[in-house]
Amino acid sequence: MNAPLAHPPQPAPDGVTPVMGQYLAAKAAQPDAIVFFRMGDFYELFFKDAEIASALLGITLTRRGKHQGEDIPMAGVPVHAMDGYLARLIRAGQRVAICDQIETPAEAKKRGSKAIVARDIVRVVTPGTLTEDSLLEARGANRLAAVAIRKGRAAVAVVELSAGAVDSVACALEDLAATLAAFRPSEVLVPDKLFSDDAVRPALDGSGGVVQALASAVAEPAAARDRVERLYGVASLDGFGAFEEAEVSALGLVAAYLETTQAGKVPALTPPRRSGESGFLAIDPATRQSLEIDRTQRGEREGSLLACLDRTVTSGGARALAERVARPLRDPLAINEGLDAVEWLLERRDLRRDLRDALRASADVARAVSRLALGRGGPRDLAAIRSGLDIAESIGGLFVVPANPLSAPPQRLLGCLDRLTLSPDLGRLKIDLIEGLMDEPPHLARDGGFVRPGFRPELDAARTLRDDSRRVVADLEARAVAESGVPFKIKHNAVLGYFLETTAKHAEPLFRAGPESPYIHRQTLAAQVRFTTVELSELDAKISQAGFRALAMEGETFEGWRQTVQRLAQPLQAVADALAELDATSALAEWAEEVGAVRPTVDSSLTFEVQGGRHPVVEAAVRKAGDPFTPNDCRLDGAPIKGAGACPRLSIVTGPNMAGKSTFLRQNALLVILAQAGSFVPAQAMRLGVVDRLFSRVGAGDDLARGRSTFMMEMVETAAILTQATPASFVVLDEIGRGTATYDGLAIAWACAEALHETNRSRTLFATHYHELARLEERLDHVSNLSMKAKEWNGELIFLHEAGAGAADRSYGVQVAKLAGVPPWVVARARSVLDRLEAEKAANDKLDDLPLFAVAEPPPPPMKSIMDEAVAALDPDAMSPREALEALYRLKALKV
Numbered sequence: 001m002n003a004p005l006a007h008p009p010q011p012a013p014d015g016v017t018p019v020m021g022q023y024l025a026a027k028a029a030q031p032d033a034i035v036f037f038r039m040g041d042f043y044e045l046f047f048k049d050a051e052i053a054s055a056l057l058g059i060t061l062t063r064r065g066k067h068q069g070e071d072i073p074m075a076g077v078p079v080h081a082m083d084g085y086l087a088r089l090i091r092a093g094q095r096v097a098i099c100d101q102i103e104t105p106a107e108a109k110k111r112g113s114k115a116i117v118a119r120d121i122v123r124v125v126t127p128g129t130l131t132e133d134s135l136l137e138a139r140g141a142n143r144l145a146a147v148a149i150r151k152g153r154a155a156v157a158v159v160e161l162s163a164g165a166v167d168s169v170a171c172a173l174e175d176l177a178a179t180l181a182a183f184r185p186s187e188v189l190v191p192d193k194l195f196s197d198d199a200v201r202p203a204l205d206g207s208g209g210v211v212q213a214l215a216s217a218v219a220e221p222a223a224a225r226d227r228v229e230r231l232y233g234v235a236s237l238d239g240f241g242a243f244e245e246a247e248v249s250a251l252g253l254v255a256a257y258l259e260t261t262q263a264g265k266v267p268a269l270t271p272p273r274r275s276g277e278s279g280f281l282a283i284d285p286a287t288r289q290s291l292e293i294d295r296t297q298r299g300e301r302e303g304s305l306l307a308c309l310d311r312t313v314t315s316g317g318a319r320a321l322a323e324r325v326a327r328p329l330r331d332p333l334a335i336n337e338g339l340d341a342v343e344w345l346l347e348r349r350d351l352r353r354d355l356r357d358a359l360r361a362s363a364d365v366a367r368a369v370s371r372l373a374l375g376r377g378g379p380r381d382l383a384a385i386r387s388g389l390d391i392a393e394s395i396g397g398l399f400v401v402p403a404n405p406l407s408a409p410p411q412r413l414l415g416c417l418d419r420l421t422l423s424p425d426l427g428r429l430k431i432d433l434i435e436g437l438m439d440e441p442p443h444l445a446r447d448g449g450f451v452r453p454g455f456r457p458e459l460d461a462a463r464t465l466r467d468d469s470r471r472v473v474a475d476l477e478a479r480a481v482a483e484s485g486v487p488f489k490i491k492h493n494a495v496l497g498y499f500l501e502t503t504a505k506h507a508e509p510l511f512r513a514g515p516e517s518p519y520i521h522r523q524t525l526a527a528q529v530r531f532t533t534v535e536l537s538e539l540d541a542k543i544s545q546a547g548f549r550a551l552a553m554e555g556e557t558f559e560g561w562r563q564t565v566q567r568l569a570q571p572l573q574a575v576a577d578a579l580a581e582l583d584a585t586s587a588l589a590e591w592a593e594e595v596g597a598v599r600p601t602v603d604s605s606l607t608f609e610v611q612g613g614r615h616p617v618v619e620a621a622v623r624k625a626g627d628p629f630t631p632n633d634c635r636l637d638g639a640p641i642k643g644a645g646a647c648p649r650l651s652i653v654t655g656p657n658m659a660g661k662s663t664f665l666r667q668n669a670l671l672v673i674l675a676q677a678g679s680f681v682p683a684q685a686m687r688l689g690v691v692d693r694l695f696s697r698v699g700a701g702d703d704l705a706r707g708r709s710t711f712m713m714e715m716v717e718t719a720a721i722l723t724q725a726t727p728a729s730f731v732v733l734d735e736i737g738r739g740t741a742t743y744d745g746l747a748i749a750w751a752c753a754e755a756l757h758e759t760n761r762s763r764t765l766f767a768t769h770y771h772e773l774a775r776l777e778e779r780l781d782h783v784s785n786l787s788m789k790a791k792e793w794n795g796e797l798i799f800l801h802e803a804g805a806g807a808a809d810r811s812y813g814v815q816v817a818k819l820a821g822v823p824p825w826v827v828a829r830a831r832s833v834l835d836r837l838e839a840e841k842a843a844n845d846k847l848d849d850l851p852l853f854a855v856a857e858p859p860p861p862p863m864k865s866i867m868d869e870a871v872a873a874l875d876p877d878a879m880s881p882r883e884a885l886e887a888l889y890r891l892k893a894l895k896v
């Protein structure tokens with residue numbers, strides 16, 4: 001019946017009990033994981049694992065038996081409560097190996113009376129490979145990533161096991177951090193050689209995931225290619241595209257990790273979706289953090305751009321929206337396709353409402369498919385698929401093709417509708433599930449009770465026999481009481497099956513009746529005595545046989561459906577994707593209508609022009625408090641056009657504390673993200689030449705955890721911008737240089753602004769309290785001053801939150817201190833100190849004499865373009881013709 005065991009129980013070493021021998025073998029197979037060792041209704045943990053888990057979970061640590069003369073520390077968790085404990089261990093960064101009983105005690109007995117139940121590791125649970133709803137955040141993706149570097153190129157492979165999606169991105173080394181952070185992985189695999197590599201370490205640190213080092217040999221291209229081909233069951237990877245070596249290595253790491261953690265079970269994965277880094281707006285980890293795109297700086301979703309925007313009604317839709325916002329695009333054509341879809345749904349309020357109502361009822365198809373494929377799903381996952389398929393069909397009906405082709409849905413929506421058209425196979429599966437699966441099935445297949453009556457006649461027959469016999473058993477109780485005069489109760493347990501139970505006192509006459517009595521004694525407990533009769537034991541056998549048969553038939557039915565789902569995993573995931581995309585798109589339309597957002601014009605110029613822009617998150621907060629939000633314009637242009645009316649390339653933003661400088665800076669960066677994510681933007685109008693890299697830095701943010709001083713951190717991040725920003729980039733710098741002595745800070749801020757203007761030539765907003773920087777406007781061609789307006793009225797400071805031309809003359813820091821409740825005597829003292837300082841400064845203001853301003857700096861060395869670097873990295877002698885062709889395509893992509 002059972003397949004031969006992969007790892008038959010081995011004889012234990014001398015002096016070790018057989019079970020402990022099994023445990024030690026499991027631990028040796030997974031030395032880095034906490035081993036959950038199944039013993040009956042508990043998972044037991046031993047030795048160091050027990051100590052770690054008891055500390056992390058607060059469970060009792062006991063001792064049991066001895067190993068090599070020492071007590072064995074032990075702790076246990078009940079099987080039924082495992083998920084909660086698992087979740088806590090995983091959150092604490094642990095990996096857990098589940099060592100289960102893989103046969104029943106009865107099966108073990110067949111191998112010999114002394115045989116112990118065979119156990120094996122059935123899975124290793126790690127942060128990046130979770131699939132259970134109870135362990136996953138419904139509205140966030142859970143991803144496992146791998147990083148590899150070969151021939152000077154980096155690659156990131158990403159798998160979302162819970163939904164079956166795989167991504168592969170090859171990129172330049174300098175873009176590794178941004179590429180990895182865009183996926184927000186929970187776990188990152190890296191060859192051990194790269195673990196402490198200076199070029200890779202910051203990317204790993206910035207990714208936010210738990211880092212696992214694997215043996216570098218696993219990433220060797222030939223071995224890696226074999227593994228990936230095995231994972232997909234294909235003879236050659238080439239059918240999926242021409243992968244770079246680094247991509248194959250990274251995918252190989254993922255494949256190797258899935259092999260061990262899933263104990264050989266093959267997940268249903270989509271072919272790797274390849275995207276070059278040139279397809280996406282690069283946003284490095286520091287920028288993500290500073291702009292609070294999908295998490296606030298404190299790590300919460302609430303208060304982020306994503307949370308403010310999210311009007312999705314399904315968890316798949318929420319994940320699709322999160323991905324869209326986390327990885328905005330760079331290609332104007334693709335961006336405009338996304339915008340077309342949002343606009344079309346925005347204009348059709350009724351259809352949108354019906355669509356959202358329909359979607360609201362659908363379950364998480366993607367995760368259900370993935371669990372079923374991995375053999376971890378249950379009847380409820382089948383119900384999720386049924387509802388998804390049903391809704392897919394009904395949604396198709398909402399989009400009636402109009403007579404006028406001009407009002408037909410745009411391409412992206414048509415693509416979704418196409419994927420929602422069920423193939424005959426999917427149609428059959430849907431009907432099968434509608435006809436065969438109960439409306440509200442149980443969670444687990446094990447106990448049966450999910451196949452509808454009437455679906456399989458032989459199952460109905462077994463169930464009827466079981467239920468009728470149960471009824472006869474119930475009648476039998478009344479008959480036995482009437483015939484014997486003894487107050488019997490019929491009960492059932494796993495050991496005795498059905499039995500008649502009464503108290504010791506009432507049982508007395510039955511013992512005296514002798515062998516003629518129909519009541520056969522089975523068991524005597526302290527207060528109860530249990531009997532059976534020939535009829536009852538026959539009925540018991542019939543019921544258990546029928547019950548067993550019914551259960552086996554339900555199991556077969558489930559397995560049949562499960563296999564169909566596994567076979568149809570890809571088209572099912574395509575349906576799930578289409579539902580998610582429709583949800584995300586209609587949610588963006590809903591939000592746009594709610595907040596009055598407009599469609600941005602996106603092209604490949606170097607323009608940035610916003611009229612009446614608003615910060616979506618701050619606006620929501622300010623409005624909630626009953627205040628109005630002041631919209632602001634912003635115009636920048638990377639193209640070197642001089643003369644009247646030309647836009648600046650770089651604006652110096654000054655103004656009092658609290659006047660809204662940071663809000664203004666971030667709002668413009670967020671508008672870039674929204675527009676390139678294919679979303680409408682909170683503004684009156686916006687024109688955007690696509691941005692290749694977005695940078696946002698706020699001066700002096702502590703990073704004590706990484707042991708860097710505040711100012712050092714600020715400079716490391718600034719250095720990254722100055723080496724990576726291009727004329728197509730967009731940079732916002734907020735008070736760079738403030739973390740050090742005034743003149744050092746001013747000098748650094750000055751030099752950075754100059755470099756961004758002259759060398760990087762990026763569109764830049766530069767907020768500062770160093771009002772001296774305003775003089776850059778006179779010295780450089782494409783610099784303008786902006787200031788946030790405030791006015792003093794009756795000695796009070798009033799913020800207008802309005803950005804206007806010109807520089808601010810002062811920071812009003814003392815007034816802000818007063819507003820903040822600093823005691824009046826301290827404010828008064830500060831004011832008099834300030835007056836003195838200002839008078840002194842006016843008397844010997846020698847700034848213009850400083851070399852900083854007077855000496856013409858040597859022109860900065862020409863920065864190597866990305867193209868130059870890419871060309872320099874090529875080694876034509878070491879390339880096959882195929883690699884040369886690939887390289888040519890890559891270079892072409894860089895140029896676009």
Ligand SMILES: Nc1ncnc2c1ncn2[C@@H]1O[C@H](COP(=O)(O)OP(=O)(O)OP(=O)(O)O)[C@@H](O)[C@H]1O
Pocket residue numbers: 618622628629630631655656657658659660661662663664788801802
């Ligand atoms: N355009 C606006 N309309 C309405 N309120 C605004 C606007 N911009 C900012 N605010 C309000 O002003 C507060 C302070 O803004 P912000 O932090 O941007 O000021 P700041 O100039 O950067 O200050 P500091 O120089 O002290 O860092 C915000 O929290 C918000 O409540």
